[in-house]
Structure formats: structure tokens, C-alpha cells
Amino acid sequence: MTDSELMQLSQRVGAALGEQGATVTTAESCTGGWVAKVITDIAGSSAWFERGFVTYSNDAKQQLIGVDGATLDAHGAVSEPVVTQMARGAQYAAGATYAISVSGIAGPDGGSAEKPVGTVWFGFAGPGETVVTRHKVFAGNREAVRRQATAFALTTLWQHFLQKT
Incomplete structure (x- = not known):
């Protein structure tokens, strides 16, 4: 997705949030704040x-948004339970209507057979108790993985919570 396409997607998300009188927060690891930047x-x-x-480090995940250390130890930072806690913790800490969480392995190092480079988990918290999670494995270099993750995060927020049907 090009910068122009990311800008258009962000405008669409922002317009929908504005119409709802809603807010969004982000809890990002591998994207390093790119979702918030866009x-x-x-x-x-x-x-x-x-x-x-x-929240790039495990300590930051625990200190800033309340991710449980035992969850990190049991599942690793790149996991469904962690992005679930990240989304809910960020939503609570920011007092936001919606939260997006992202944790993954952008590369070029750090991957394993179980979690190869390009593996990214996403969490999306909205009103109520439900946190929607998604798992993707993106191809490409570090920037490509981070760009795809940013686009996927915004697209999924739009499609799941904001788009009028």
C-alpha cells in the first residue's frame, strides 16, 4: 500500500470516528508507532x-498497558493472548472507544519455525467485552512487513467496527 493509499485509509477511519464521536488508541510493537503516525x-x-x-519491549507492555508477565512468559510477545491484553490495556489506559494492538516479527532476524519473520498478531478492542484478533504472515523486508501490518490494522478496524453496512 502506498503512502497515498494509507493517507486515504486514515482519512476514512478518521471521518468514521468523527461521525461516531469515538476515539481510537494504539498499542504497537513491531510497527513502532507507524499506525499512530498514519x-x-x-x-x-x-x-x-x-x-x-x-510498547516495543516486554517491560513496556507490562508497565504501560498492563500486559501480564505470566502471559508473556507462556505465549511470547507475538501471540493472540498478548495482543488481546495489549488492546484492552491500551483502551483502558487511554479511555478510548477503540484500540488497535500490533505485535510481530518484522525481521530480518528474530523468526523461528513456529513464528517466522513476517508473523504479526493484531488485537482490536471496541465497546463491550469482545476483542477481535487476527493473525497474518506478511512477505517482504522489514519495511514491507511493517507497512503491510499498518495497512492491515487500519483496514480491519474500518471493516470490523467503523464501516456502515
């Missing part, structure tokens, strides 16, 4: 985005 590239985004969390 959201805040839109003028007026302070109406729907107050803060994001770049």
Missing part, C-alpha cells in the same frame, strides 16, 4: 486520537 497525519486527528503506546 492516523495523526490527518489534520484534525486530535478529535479522535489522544495517545498511542509504543
Whole structure:
């Protein structure tokens, strides 16, 4: 996805959040704040985005958004239970309507047979108790994986929570 396409997607997400009077926060690991950056590239985004969390280390995940250390030990940072806790923790910490969490292995190192480079888990918290999770394995170099993850995060938020049917 090009920068222009990411900008259009962010504008669409922002317009929908504005119409709902809703807010979104992010808890990002492998994307390093790229989702928050794309959201805040839109003028007026302070109406729907107050803060994001770049929780690159396990300590940051625990200290900033309340991820349980036992969950990290049992499943690893790149896992469904962790992105679930990341999304819910960020949503609570920011007081946001919605939260996006991202944790993955962008490469070029760090992959394994079980979790190859390009593996990314996503969490999406909305109103109520449900956290929607998604798992993807993206191809390409570090930037390509991070760009695809950013686009997927915004697209999934749009499709699952914001798009009017």
C-alpha cells in the first residue's frame, strides 16, 4: 500500500470516528508507532486520537498497558493472548472507544519455525467485552512487513467496527 493509499485509509477511519464521536488508541510493537503516525497525519486527528503506546519491549507492555508477565512468559510477545491484553490495556489506559494492538516479527532476524519473520498478531478492542484478533504472515523486508501490518490494522478496524453496512 502506498503512502497515498494509507493517507486515504486514515482519512476514512478518521471521518468514521468523527461521525461516531469515538476515539481510537494504539498499542504497537513491531510497527513502532507507524499506525499512530498514519492516523495523526490527518489534520484534525486530535478529535479522535489522544495517545498511542509504543510498547516495543516486554517491560513496556507490562508497565504501560498492563500486559501480564505470566502471559508473556507462556505465549511470547507475538501471540493472540498478548495482543488481546495489549488492546484492552491500551483502551483502558487511554479511555478510548477503540484500540488497535500490533505485535510481530518484522525481521530480518528474530523468526523461528513456529513464528517466522513476517508473523504479526493484531488485537482490536471496541465497546463491550469482545476483542477481535487476527493473525497474518506478511512477505517482504522489514519495511514491507511493517507497512503491510499498518495497512492491515487500519483496514480491519474500518471493516470490523467503523464501516456502515
